Amino acid sequence: MTKLPFRYFKTSPEIIRLAVMMHVRYPLSLRYVEDLLHKRRIDICHETVRYWWSRFGPMFAGEIRKCHVTNRSYSNWWWHLDEALVRINGETHYLWRAVDHEGEVLESFVTKRRNRKAALAFLKKAMKRYGQPKVIATDRLKSYRAAMKVVGNQAAQEVGRWKNNRAENSHLPFRRRERAVSRFRLRRSLQKLSSIHSAIFNRFNFQRHLVSRDEFKIQRDASLIEWQQRCAASFDRPTGKLRRVRICLMVWTAPPERHHDVPYWCCLKPTVGRSHSHDDYNTRD
Numbered sequence: 001m002t003k004l005p006f007r008y009f010k011t012s013p014e015i016i017r018l019a020v021m022m023h024v025r026y027p028l029s030l031r032y033v034e035d036l037l038h039k040r041r042i043d044i045c046h047e048t049v050r051y052w053w054s055r056f057g058p059m060f061a062g063e064i065r066k067c068h069v070t071n072r073s074y075s076n077w078w079w080h081l082d083e084a085l086v087r088i089n090g091e092t093h094y095l096w097r098a099v100d101h102e103g104e105v106l107e108s109f110v111t112k113r114r115n116r117k118a119a120l121a122f123l124k125k126a127m128k129r130y131g132q133p134k135v136i137a138t139d140r141l142k143s144y145r146a147a148m149k150v151v152g153n154q155a156a157q158e159v160g161r162w163k164n165n166r167a168e169n170s171h172l173p174f175r176r177r178e179r180a181v182s183r184f185r186l187r188r189s190l191q192k193l194s195s196i197h198s199a200i201f202n203r204f205n206f207q208r209h210l211v212s213r214d215e216f217k218i219q220r221d222a223s224l225i226e227w228q229q230r231c232a233a234s235f236d237r238p239t240g241k242l243r244r245v246r247i248c249l250m251v252w253t254a255p256p257e258r259h260h261d262v263p264y265w266c267c268l269k270p271t272v273g274r275s276h277s278h279d280d281y282n283t284r285d
Helices: 013-025 030-039 046-070 116-130 142-151 165-180 187-203 213-235
Strands: 078-088 091-100 105-111 135-138 157-159 245-252 268-276
Touching: 013 030, 013 046, 013 187, 013 213, 030 046, 046 187, 046 213, 078 165, 078 187, 091 116, 091 165, 091 187, 105 116, 105 187, 116 142, 135 142, 142 157, 165 187, 187 213
Parallel strands: 078 135, 135 157
Antiparallel strands: 078 091, 091 105, 245 268
């Protein structure tokens, strides 16, 4: 019997999906997400948001990445590789990133060194999932050429001053996300957030400077629908039926004699024990 990932949670999966997307897609801290959900009458703690994205973020990103690889929504024509310096508890680490010629982030990998061994592990991880590219654009770091000699595709490497700008620009959204979380304390936390952020960022990377306003709105709606479908595939039953969960929500029951100086939460009543399907809560993402 397949175990459901939401079987012990009283909160609606739509609310969990919304909190994970707000924390990962936008440069918002945990407390900012808590305040924004409070505006929607959803009372949770910022530590709850941390637990949700840590547990369900890899699952959502895995569904998106699986669809990305299955549908071959990437290109093996031209890859751009680059590494960025990050600090974890004051120690220097390196975030390796592979980007195709359209700006799609293919792979993220965190190492403590940037020698031949680290570059080789990064290349093997990327090529195992996406295959061999025809051209690989890198900077002048010698570790790339040494690792590509071991792989056997050193002829595909191209080194130029501006040829690696795709990979350089791909670090900017993650840098904004890094400042929002106030740095990292563990290496595995950096690896987890970079992997989740890259998968979700690919779904909402529209390149607005290349399309019109109408086309951008169509792409945005399509990305939101695909995000809901991919996340729904993570917690639906194998038979395709809707799972019914027990939740506890605070329902607005404002009396007619309520005065303006009475806080709104004084008029909230809990409803416990009701069974609702996923369609009962159409939280707009």
